[in-house]
Amino acid sequence: MISDPDVIGLLYLVPIVCFVLALRFLSSPKHARKGNWVGGVGMLVAIATTLALEGIGNWALIAIGALVGSVVGVIGARKVKMTAMPQMVALFNGVGGGAAALVALSEFHVSSGEMATDAIVSTVLSALIGSISFAVSLVAFAKLQELVSGRPITFPGQNVFNIGVLGGAVALATTAVAGVDEQWLLWALIALALVFGVLFVLPIGGADMPVVISLLNAFTGLAASATGFVLDSTVLIVAGMLVGASGTMLTLLMAKAMNRSVTNVLFGAFGQVQAGAGTGMRADDGRTVRATTPEDVAVQLSFARKVVVVPGYGMAVAQAQHDVRQLAELLEQKGVDVKYAIHPVAGRMPGHMNVLLAEANVPYEALKEMDEINPEFPQTDVALVIGANDVTNPAARHDTTSPIYGMPILDVDKAASVIVMKRTMNPGFAGIDNELYLEPQTTMLFGDAKDSVVKLIAAVKST
Amino acid sequence: MSGGISLVIELTILVLAIFLGFEVISKVPAMLHTPLMSGTNFIHGIVIVGAIIVLGGAGDTFLKVVGFVAMVLATANVVGGWFVTDRMLEMFKRRPEPRKESAEK
Numbered sequence: 001m002i003s004d005p006d007v008i009g010l011l012y013l014v015p016i017v018c019f020v021l022a023l024r025f026l027s028s029p030k031h032a033r034k035g036n037w038v039g040g041v042g043m044l045v046a047i048a049t050t051l052a053l054e055g056i057g058n059w060a061l062i063a064i065g066a067l068v069g070s071v072v073g074v075i076g077a078r079k080v081k082m083t084a085m086p087q088m089v090a091l092f093n094g095v096g097g098g099a100a101a102l103v104a105l106s107e108f109h110v111s112s113g114e115m116a117t118d119a120i121v122s123t124v125l126s127a128l129i130g131s132i133s134f135a136v137s138l139v140a141f142a143k144l145q146e147l148v149s150g151r152p153i154t155f156p157g158q159n160v161f162n163i164g165v166l167g168g169a170v171a172l173a174t175t176a177v178a179g180v181d182e183q184w185l186l187w188a189l190i191a192l193a194l195v196f197g198v199l200f201v202l203p204i205g206g207a208d209m210p211v212v213i214s215l216l217n218a219f220t221g222l223a224a225s226a227t228g229f230v231l232d233s234t235v236l237i238v239a240g241m242l243v244g245a246s247g248t249m250l251t252l253l254m255a256k257a258m259n260r261s262v263t264n265v266l267f268g269a270f271g272q273v274q275a276g277a278g279t280g281m282r283a284d285d286g287r288t289v290r291a292t293t294p295e296d297v298a299v300q301l302s303f304a305r306k307v308v309v310v311p312g313y314g315m316a317v318a319q320a321q322h323d324v325r326q327l328a329e330l331l332e333q334k335g336v337d338v339k340y341a342i343h344p345v346a347g348r349m350p351g352h353m354n355v356l357l358a359e360a361n362v363p364y365e366a367l368k369e370m371d372e373i374n375p376e377f378p379q380t381d382v383a384l385v386i387g388a389n390d391v392t393n394p395a396a397r398h399d400t401t402s403p404i405y406g407m408p409i410l411d412v413d414k415a416a417s418v419i420v421m422k423r424t425m426n427p428g429f430a431g432i433d434n435e436l437y438l439e440p441q442t443t444m445l446f447g448d449a450k451d452s453v454v455k456l457i458a459a460v461k462s463t
Numbered sequence: 464m465s466g467g468i469s470l471v472i473e474l475t476i477l478v479l480a481i482f483l484g485f486e487v488i489s490k491v492p493a494m495l496h497t498p499l500m501s502g503t504n505f506i507h508g509i510v511i512v513g514a515i516i517v518l519g520g521a522g523d524t525f526l527k528v529v530g531f532v533a534m535v536l537a538t539a540n541v542v543g544g545w546f547v548t549d550r551m552l553e554m555f556k557r558r559p560e561p562r563k564e565s566a567e568k
Contacts, residue, residue: 015509019506019509020483020487022502022506023484023487023488023491023499023502023503023506024487024490026491026495026498026499026502027490027491027492028492029492029494029495029552029555029556030556032495032498032552032555032556033549033552033553033555033556035502036502036505036545036548036549036552037549039502039505039506039545040505040545043505043508043509043511043541043545046509046511046512047511047512047515047541050511050512050515050516050519051515051519053516053519055519055520056515056516056519056520057519057520058518058519058520058521058527058530061518061521061527061530061531061534062515062518062519062534064531065514065518065530065531065534065535065538066534066538068535068538069534069535069536069537069538069539069540069541069542070538070539070542072535072539072543073538073539073540073541073542073543073544073546074542074543074546076539076543076547077542077543077544077545077546077547077550078546078550080547082551082554085497085501085547085551088501088543088547089497089500089501089504089547092501092504092505092508092539092540092543092544092547093504093507095536095537095539095540096504096507096508096510096536096537096540098533098536099510099511099513099514099533099534099536099537099540100510100513102514102517102529102530102532102533102536103510103513103514103516103517103533105529106517106521106526106529106530106533107517109525109526109529110520110526118470213500214500217500217503217504220504220507221503221507223507223510224507224509224510225477227510227513228473229470229473230513231512231513231516232468232473233512233513234468234473234476235509235512236509236510236512236513237473237476237477237480238476238477238480239506239507239509240507240509240510241477241480241481241484242480242483242484242487242488242503242506243484243503243504243506243507244481244484245480245481245483245484245485245488246484246488246499246500246503247503249485249488249489250496250499250500253493342493342494344493349496349497349500350493350496350497350499350500351493351494351495351496351497351498351499351500352497354493354494354495354496354497355497355498355551355554358551358554358555359554361554364494364555367494369493369494
């Protein structure tokens with residue numbers, strides 16, 4: 001039983017230091033794992049200290065809750081496929097936000113009538129932000145898991161309606177802060193925040209998920225920080241804010257990589273714009289898409305000097321990363337220089353492609369970021385686009401009418417020859433036709449990415 | 464529960480933490496952005512402290528139920544977040560053998 005506030009404060013300083021170090025270690029892949037262990041130690045100290053606080057009881061409930069949570073957490077973490085990582089991160093964000101909201105709800109219940117204004121403000125904020133991130137996470141999870149359509153879901157007057165709901169929640173929050181002390185206020189606030197969370201994420205399309213997930217990260221961090229103010233806990237304030245800073249930074253990075261403002265991503269219902277237009281692929285000047293066969297591609301690849309692989313969400317969906325690595329190794333044995341071009345928003349979350357390729361044992365030195373690889377495309381013999389679409393669309397450079405105009409892209413079209421692996425001619429998530437497919441140097445290899453790569457491996461072996 | 468520190472000091476800490484966060488996170492390479500997300504995911508599991516305080520001090524049934532749910536969610540957050548991050552970072556650490564072979568040839 002610890003009761004000396006100084007001792008408690010010092011003990012809670014340990015996790016703060018550990019969390020900062022954990023993030024610091026993430027600056028290089030070599031030490032990153034060690035950093036996670038340091039963070040883990042910090043968390044254990046925080047939990048142990050809290051358990052030793054005066055007045056903690058209900059041990060059986062705590063133990064059962066911890067057990068259930070641990071089992072769920074471990075099973076989830078072990079079973080999840082690396083391709084499903086965005087869903088998993090969304091879900092963990094959600095439970096964190098949900099927990100923060102519940103803590104706020106309890107605190108409001110306990111100290112009803114005797115809360116200081118600043119405590120009420122943080123309680124209300126914690127409940128609001130926590131509930132929103134809980135709802136957003138669950139819908140984002142359902143979208144990523146394809147339980148509901150990944151396409152934007154819109155209805156007339158949506159933004160006005162959403163703002164109305166949020167306005168209602170804010171009004172309730174203000175009422176609570178103004179001193180009206182009714183339990184139902186916080187319940188209604190949480191309910192409205194949940195509704196707003198769902199409405200908020202419905203119109204956001206799959207390709208914009210990297211922004212949403214980053215934002216969720218920031219939200220849960222803020223919710224944790226607000227909870228810190230409710231409980232007067234520095235460790236919660238600092239840890240929550242570290243997460244908030246990280247999420248904010250990633251959100252801005254992702255939006256920048258798409259050359260769109262965060263507001264545009266969140267309220268633009270992107271992908272609706274041309275949803276009807278993106279069907280038949282035939283240019284006005286009569287150019288059409290040319291299909292090719294695995295055998296032809298195998299010959300091209302085997303006799304190339306330099307091949308750049310451009311992976312996208314399609315590779316993740318098809319779980320083709322291991323086969324891609326095998327193909328790359330075969331080519332390297334034939335003396336071909338193979339590199340991977342990673343667009344910042346390829347996939348469904350920041351760094352998604354890096355994780356998949358790391359899982360497949362691709363050395364991280366071979367993964368090149370956009371700025372690094374773009375100057376190399378003119379010297380590239382074959383660019384192999386595996387399930388990436390919008391991030392390779394040259395329209396972003398010159399077509400001012402295109403919704404993705406101005407977005408930095410991988411200059412795949414500058415390679416001597418481009419092979420695009422794609423399931424069908426359907427447009428990508430943004431619903432835009434990709435003019436890359438009409439370029440004279442481009443050929444299409446239709447089919448599931450995994451099947452195609454497996455066929456390519458066989459064909460390369462026999463060349 | 465760090466002994467009634469004043470709001471101003473808490474706000475000061477908050478602001479410093481924001482700067483510190485941006486400083487540290489700006490050094491994380493794009494390659495590690497997914498582990499960064501799941502790692503920070505794990506860190507915001509610190510709300511478990513709040514969950515323990517609520518559940519540990521819960522008197523009536525309402526608080527016990529709410530606290531218990533918060534406890535389950537927060538633990539799942541902490542444990543799951545940590546294991547997923549560890550799993551991911553292990554993959555980044557690994558040096559693939561074939562690459563070395565081809566380099567030696």
